[in-house]
Amino acid sequence: MIDEFAKEYLHSDLRELRDVMLWKLEGLSEAEIRRPLVPSGTNLLGLVKHLALSESRYFGEVFGRPCPEPLPRWDDLAARGESMHATADESCEDIVGRYRRVWAHSDATIDALAVDSPGHVPWWPRPDVMLFNVLVHMVTETARHAGHADIVREQLDGATGAWR
Numbered sequence: 001m002i003d004e005f006a007k008e009y010l011h012s013d014l015r016e017l018r019d020v021m022l023w024k025l026e027g028l029s030e031a032e033i034r035r036p037l038v039p040s041g042t043n044l045l046g047l048v049k050h051l052a053l054s055e056s057r058y059f060g061e062v063f064g065r066p067c068p069e070p071l072p073r074w075d076d077l078a079a080r081g082e083s084m085h086a087t088a089d090e091s092c093e094d095i096v097g098r099y100r101r102v103w104a105h106s107d108a109t110i111d112a113l114a115v116d117s118p119g120h121v122p123w124w125p126r127p128d129v130m131l132f133n134v135l136v137h138m139v140t141e142t143a144r145h146a147g148h149a150d151i152v153r154e155q156l157d158g159a160t161g162a163w164r
Contacts, residue, residue, distance in 0.1 A: 007115040046085035059106035
């Protein structure tokens with residue numbers, strides 16, 4: 001059935017992109033993964049932190065399956081913009097560990113739901129969605145940030161691409 005094919009295809013792409021994001025951290029020092037190379041302050045570890053937050057919301061709250069780990073709220077105006085850089089009190093191990101735990105929760109949601117399962121994204125212009133929409137969004141979002149990470153990593157040590 002095309003629905004299951006589409007779901008597995010997108011889920012597979014998401015899994016691969018997650019691995020790419022973590023590869024971008026490999027072999028770099030703590031200072032390098034935290035070094036902001038753009039005016040916004042975005043750093044490699046911050047991109048991973050941001051994706052953990054995004055996945056937790058999209059595959060959690062959107063489908064009534066909140067992530068068991070407390071994470072900042074989208075509607076917390078004081079924390080807005082903080083997800084793109086890692087702070088000094090957030091260790092690499094903590095952020096990567098959180099990302100991996102969020103993956104497990106996201107994967108469980110994806111596995112449990114049909115590709116046409118309904119969800120609700122109140123901050124989208126067309127808030128009534130299906131799992132399919134969210135899978136496409138998170139593949140796109142993760143690929144977008146993998147591109148950002150590729151540019152930052154290249155500035156740090158010249159490494160580019162998905163794998164060494």
